[in-house]
Amino acid sequence: MPSDRVGEIIEASTADFVAQCYELYELPPLGSLVKTRNGELDIYGIVCHATTGSLEPGRRPIARGRDEASEEAIYQSSPQLSKLLRSEFSALVVGHKAGENINQYLPPCPARIHGFVYQCPPDEVREFGRSLAFLTLLANASLPVPVAEIVPATLRLISQSQEDPRAFLVAAGKELSIMLGGQYNQLRAILGRLK
Amino acid sequence: MTDRLGLVVSGSLESGVEVKLDGGVSVEDMAVGRYVTIEGQRQRFFGMITDISLGVIDPRFTLTPPDISDPFISEVLSGTGTYGTLHVLPMLTIGGDVANLIEGPQPVKTVPSHFSAVNLASQRDVELVFGGEDEKRFYVGTPLDMETRICLDLPELVKRSNGIFGKSGTGKTFLTRILLIGMLQKSAAVNLIFDMHNEYGWAGTSEGGRSVKALKQLFPSKVAVFTLDEESSRRRKVSTDFVVKIGYDEIEPEDMALLRQTLNLTEPAVEAIYQLRRRFGRDWLRHTADLPDSEETSELLKELSIHESTFQNLKRGLATVGRLPFIEPRAPDNAVTRILEYLDRGINVVLEFGRYTDITAYILVANLLTRRIHAQYRERMEKAMGEATDKPTPLVITIEEAHRFLNPEVASRTIFGTIAREMRKYNVTLLVIDQRPSGIDTEVMSQMGTKVTCLLDNERDVDSVLAGVSGKGALKSVLSRLESKQQALIFGHAVPMPVVIRTREYGSPQSYQEFLATGKGAGRKQAEEDIEELWG
Numbered sequence: 001m002p003s004d005r006v007g008e009i010i011e012a013s014t015a016d017f018v019a020q021c022y023e024l025y026e027l028p029p030l031g032s033l034v035k036t037r038n039g040e041l042d043i044y045g046i047v048c049h050a051t052t053g054s055l056e057p058g059r060r061p062i063a064r065g066r067d068e069a070s071e072e073a074i075y076q077s078s079p080q081l082s083k084l085l086r087s088e089f090s091a092l093v094v095g096h097k098a099g100e101n102i103n104q105y106l107p108p109c110p111a112r113i114h115g116f117v118y119q120c121p122p123d124e125v126r127e128f129g130r131s132l133a134f135l136t137l138l139a140n141a142s143l144p145v146p147v148a149e150i151v152p153a154t155l156r157l158i159s160q161s162q163e164d165p166r167a168f169l170v171a172a173g174k175e176l177s178i179m180l181g182g183q184y185n186q187l188r189a190i191l192g193r194l195k
Numbered sequence: 196m197t198d199r200l201g202l203v204v205s206g207s208l209e210s211g212v213e214v215k216l217d218g219g220v221s222v223e224d225m226a227v228g229r230y231v232t233i234e235g236q237r238q239r240f241f242g243m244i245t246d247i248s249l250g251v252i253d254p255r256f257t258l259t260p261p262d263i264s265d266p267f268i269s270e271v272l273s274g275t276g277t278y279g280t281l282h283v284l285p286m287l288t289i290g291g292d293v294a295n296l297i298e299g300p301q302p303v304k305t306v307p308s309h310f311s312a313v314n315l316a317s318q319r320d321v322e323l324v325f326g327g328e329d330e331k332r333f334y335v336g337t338p339l340d341m342e343t344r345i346c347l348d349l350p351e352l353v354k355r356s357n358g359i360f361g362k363s364g365t366g367k368t369f370l371t372r373i374l375l376i377g378m379l380q381k382s383a384a385v386n387l388i389f390d391m392h393n394e395y396g397w398a399g400t401s402e403g404g405r406s407v408k409a410l411k412q413l414f415p416s417k418v419a420v421f422t423l424d425e426e427s428s429r430r431r432k433v434s435t436d437f438v439v440k441i442g443y444d445e446i447e448p449e450d451m452a453l454l455r456q457t458l459n460l461t462e463p464a465v466e467a468i469y470q471l472r473r474r475f476g477r478d479w480l481r482h483t484a485d486l487p488d489s490e491e492t493s494e495l496l497k498e499l500s501i502h503e504s505t506f507q508n509l510k511r512g513l514a515t516v517g518r519l520p521f522i523e524p525r526a527p528d529n530a531v532t533r534i535l536e537y538l539d540r541g542i543n544v545v546l547e548f549g550r551y552t553d554i555t556a557y558i559l560v561a562n563l564l565t566r567r568i569h570a571q572y573r574e575r576m577e578k579a580m581g582e583a584t585d586k587p588t589p590l591v592i593t594i595e596e597a598h599r600f601l602n603p604e605v606a607s608r609t610i611f612g613t614i615a616r617e618m619r620k621y622n623v624t625l626l627v628i629d630q631r632p633s634g635i636d637t638e639v640m641s642q643m644g645t646k647v648t649c650l651l652d653n654e655r656d657v658d659s660v661l662a663g664v665s666g667k668g669a670l671k672s673v674l675s676r677l678e679s680k681q682q683a684l685i686f687g688h689a690v691p692m693p694v695v696i697r698t699r700e701y702g703s704p705q706s707y708q709e710f711l712a713t714g715k716g717a718g719r720k721q722a723e724e725d726i727e728e729l730w731g
Binding site for chain 2: 166169170173174176177178181182184185187188191194195
């Protein structure tokens with residue numbers, strides 16, 4: 001398995017997809033850019049939510065560590081746990097690549113179930129960060145986590161692969177302050193987390 | 196570095212356009228009075244910044260301000276959430292259409308379209324509008340924060356009466372000196388200057404007490420200094436050309452009528468003067484002053500139906516005039532003839548008042564001389580019209596404390612009011628210097644061609660100077676924000692649009708050199724032209 005593969009899609013729609021990780025807890029960071037392939041299309045998503053829970057919805061995990069010395073010891077003494085539990089994350093679709101061009105709007109068709117999900121390498125993240133149009137999709141999505149969390153998380157991560165991270169953040173901040181002109185509190189919260 | 200400031204976002208021709216500043220441009224770098232060009236789709240506009248304001252995209256910004264001590268936040272918000280706006284008054288169109296190419300900048304008749312880019316005006320743009328220095332144009336100063344020279348078209352300037360206004364100590368005198376030098380060098384006019392404080396003839400003083408050269412020292416062959424007070428001139432080591440004395444018989448009732456306020460004369464007393472003039476003829480003043488308190492006098496007064504108290508009032512007034520030391524029963528020479536002689540030879544005359552800075556003396560002498568000179572000019576002009584002979588040389592008369600001559604009460608009666616109103620019909624115009632323009636008759640103010648004004652902060656003064664100017668409100672904010680030194684707003688006939696200048700330097704050896712150099716240049720050119728004409 002290639003090291004940058006982070007999971008496999010188990011639920012997909014036009015606007016987002018949910019992927020399960022192959023290993024428990026090996027989730028991509030919140031706000032990171034991931035991609036999956038659908039034929040000729042590379043579909044980009046931003047990790048916007050992650051959960052770890054029981055494989056079977058009706059079977060909730062129970063506390064097992066009363067007599068254990070450490071958390072690690074719980075997993076060692078009950079090795080079945082890593083098979084009964086799973087980590088999954090959902091990603092918001094923010095663009096796609098057809099041929100050479102990265103388009104920061106929704107792809108014509110959604111991702112496929114069992115499509116592999118890859119973490120984007122820094123070069124690709126830098127390329128993706130050339131445009132800030134994806135912020136519209138991100139800021140206007142209804143997500144389980146507040147926009148004021150996901151937007152700064154994404155921008156911080158993208159900025160790390162830019163040549164001038166600060167200039168990137170300033171440009172993104174300006175874009176947001178125009179976009180969120182009427183939502184001052186939202187803007188304040190985002191800018192406060194961008195530093 | 197680009198000079199782009201922002202984009203036009205709204206506005207009207209009447210009130211000017213709003214320009215949203217780009218994020219990278221700080222409002223603190225802007226200044227009212229500075230020039231900008233607006234790149235419209237078909238035309239380029241030339242305008243002036245008249246107001247600067249701050250805007251926010253959401254009113255909540257103002258209620259709970261963001262933490263701009265953080266450079267990141269402040270950088271993000273500047274130009275987006277918070278922004279600066281400029282209010283720009285477009286005044287001229289430059290470049291573009293045919294009329295512009297042929298006739299130079301034209302007054303604006305429309306506004307630039309939405310989102311036209313606004314740039315700081317370049318040196319070239321300003322030069323295009325205000326023209327470079329040449330044989331007609333005289334360099335008076337530079338626009339704010341620029342090195343370009345703003346030049347006035349002096350032959351055009353002297354065609355009308357002009358005014359120089361400003362609070363005391365704002366540099367009116369320096370500005371006047373510069374303008375006078377300009378006129379002396381580049382216009383075909385001669386100047387007669389009523390120099391109340393002895394500042395224009397030989398030497399003046401700067402605010403710091405330093406002595407600066409005045410006209411005669413710089414242009415000895417072109418300036419003559421007349422004095423009313425020989426002793427004072429001698430003490431100041433001024434080489435004078437003529438001592439003015441005024442004979443009793445030269446004072447006319449009209450001269451006295453003008454002094455009504457300063458001499459505290461009653462209306463009947465002024466009427467009495469005319470009667471006495473009819474009775475005694477030219478020498479009325481001496482006769483009246485010499486009338487003893489006798490029966491005969493009472494008889495005479497009764498005959499002329501002048502009340503005793505009126506007569507006493509008049510006598511007190513006449514005594515004040517009689518005490519002026521330059522007034523003599525018989526003047527040895529005729530001052531008017533002498534002044535005209537000089538003026539005819541193209542020599543500018545500065546009349547120094549020496550110690551007689553009293554306003555009575557100033558009003559009396561200025562009026563008396565001007566009336567006669569004007570009458571002569573009128574006669575010659577009419578003759579020239581009839582016989583197609585040469586018209587007299589245009590004359591510019593400079594007066595200080597002008598509100599005393601041109602206030603609404605006396606403006607209709609004084610010769611200065613007449614000159615201001617009849618404009619250049621008889622080739623005589625005024626250069627009015629005053630610190631209380633609101634005291635000047637509105638009719639006279641409205642006739643002034645070009646107004647140069649230093650800082651004014653009295654509301655009424657500002658209103659009266661700007662009366663009738665388009666974009667008055669905007670200019671008002673520019674005018675009241677001038678620095679108190681070396682800055683002036685010029686608008687009117689001789690400039691294509693209102694302009695704020697930092698006046699050129701005056702007083703250093705270097706500046707004298709420059710003044711003389713421009714004069715010589717023009718002289719050389721004239722000589723070359725003469726040679727050309729002679730030899731073909």
